[in-house]
Amino acid sequence: PLSLSSARSLGLSDQQWRLPQLRRTTQSVRSLSEPSTVRERAAAFLMALPPDVVLSHVSAAQLWDLPLPSGLEEQVALDVMRESSRGRIERRGCISHKGGERRTTTTAHGLPVTSLLDTWVDLGEVVQRGIGRDDLVVAGDVVATRTSGVPPGSPIADAVRPLADALASRVRPRNAVLLQSALELVRPGVRSPMETRSRLVFVDAGFPEPEVNGHVHAADGGWLAECDLLWRAQKVIGEYQGAVHAGIRARSRDSHRNGLLTDEGWLVLEIFAEDHTDPHRKALMLNRFARALDLDLDPATLRIAA
Numbered sequence: 001p002l003s004l005s006s007a008r009s010l011g012l013s014d015q016q017w018r019l020p021q022l023r024r025t026t027q028s029v030r031s032l033s034e035p036s037t038v039r040e041r042a043a044a045f046l047m048a049l050p051p052d053v054v055l056s057h058v059s060a061a062q063l064w065d066l067p068l069p070s071g072l073e074e075q076v077a078l079d080v081m082r083e084s085s086r087g088r089i090e091r092r093g094c095i096s097h098k099g100g101e102r103r104t105t106t107t108a109h110g111l112p113v114t115s116l117l118d119t120w121v122d123l124g125e126v127v128q129r130g131i132g133r134d135d136l137v138v139a140g141d142v143v144a145t146r147t148s149g150v151p152p153g154s155p156i157a158d159a160v161r162p163l164a165d166a167l168a169s170r171v172r173p174r175n176a177v178l179l180q181s182a183l184e185l186v187r188p189g190v191r192s193p194m195e196t197r198s199r200l201v202f203v204d205a206g207f208p209e210p211e212v213n214g215h216v217h218a219a220d221g222g223w224l225a226e227c228d229l230l231w232r233a234q235k236v237i238g239e240y241q242g243a244v245h246a247g248i249r250a251r252s253r254d255s256h257r258n259g260l261l262t263d264e265g266w267l268v269l270e271i272f273a274e275d276h277t278d279p280h281r282k283a284l285m286l287n288r289f290a291r292a293l294d295l296d297l298d299p300a301t302l303r304i305a306a
Contacts, residue, residue, distance in 0.1 A: 001025055001029055001030070001043060002029070003028060004028040004029070004030075007030070017030065025044040025045070026091065028048045038059060038062040041076070043111065045078055045080075045093065049091070052100070053082055054080070054081050054113055055079060055112060055114070056079045056113070056119065056122055057081075057097065057114075057119070057122045057125060058072050060079065060113040060122070061119050061123060063109055063113050064108055064113070064116055066120075066143070067135075067142060068135065069130050072126075077093055078093060078095065079095045079097060080094050081114065083098070083101045084099055097122075102170070102171075103118040104117070116143055116147060117163060117166035120140055120143045121173060123136060123139060124136065124174055125173070133178055134196075134200055136178065136179060137185045137200060140163060140185075140186035141188065144159055144160050144162075145188045145189055147163070159187075160186050160188070163183055163186060167180065187212045191213060192242060194240050194276075199212065202229070207289065211229070211231070212229070213228060214226070214227055214230035215227075216261065218264050225260070234292070234293045235266045236266070236267050236293055237261065238269055238271055239268060239269070239271065240270075242273070269289060
């Protein structure tokens with residue numbers, strides 16, 4: 001991207017600036033092709049914005065590579081923020097926010113953004129765009145994993161303290177109750193969004209909360225596996241099978257590992273995306289795990305959870 005002032009400093013005439021080969025990204029910014037990613041759009045727009053502007057909310061989450069609901073992963077409009085004492089940004093393609101003085105700012109991919117912790121709290125302000133509790137937990141798991149700074153196995157309260165402190169530092173944040181309810185379910189160490197969503201399915205259905213990515217050892221002490229969801233006392237394992245497990249080599253590795261676990265007395269049950277999206281399959285999955293865990297749960301509760 002090239003700003004008008006930069007173009008003139010390079011010797012381009014106003015006539016050259018208006019050549020059809022140059023695409024108008026935003027007012028006073030041109031590029032050879034239309035920006036196709038949030039990084040490209042942000043880099044182009046920032047050329048035309050005041051130097052104190054930072055990217056926030058959904059745009060910051062995109063730049064931090066936080067998992068977002070499908071409707072927001074491809075959000076084109078840029079969330080931009082300044083201090084409250086400065087004027088609002090009035091530009092097509094921008095969603096303006098104030099409050100920059102209450103955020104910590106840094107850079108992601110070379111672009112100015114709100115900090116990872118502040119970005120998570122700010123996601124609570126965009127519930128009207130389609131973010132719910134589970135989405136906040138999914139993003140919170142990623143943030144807690146990146147920011148906890150405590151050894152694996154530490155108390156959960158210690159691991160999520162940076163997030164808790166960031167939330168507590170805000171005065172009357174929007175949707176504070178929703179953010180707090182999500183924070184109580186955040187667990188560090190989760191490897192994928194669907195692992196988080198699988199855990200929440202069981203928690204919401206009244207199951208004992210599974211251990212996240214727990215390590216299993218053989219009777220002789222040898223390490224066997226790291227498991228997505230682990231009910232250690234009952235020796236039951238839940239494994240989410242995403243696309244990375246689809247190939248024949250991956251299935252072979254999984255089968256070998258599951259055989260080793262079975263030999264040690266563990267029951268491994270697989271979870272698939274359809275177990276989340278199909279209510280009938282979801283109910284069957286919950287009942288399957290309830291039997292394996294010897295839980296006496298109300299069938300009506302399981303149906304409602306599904």
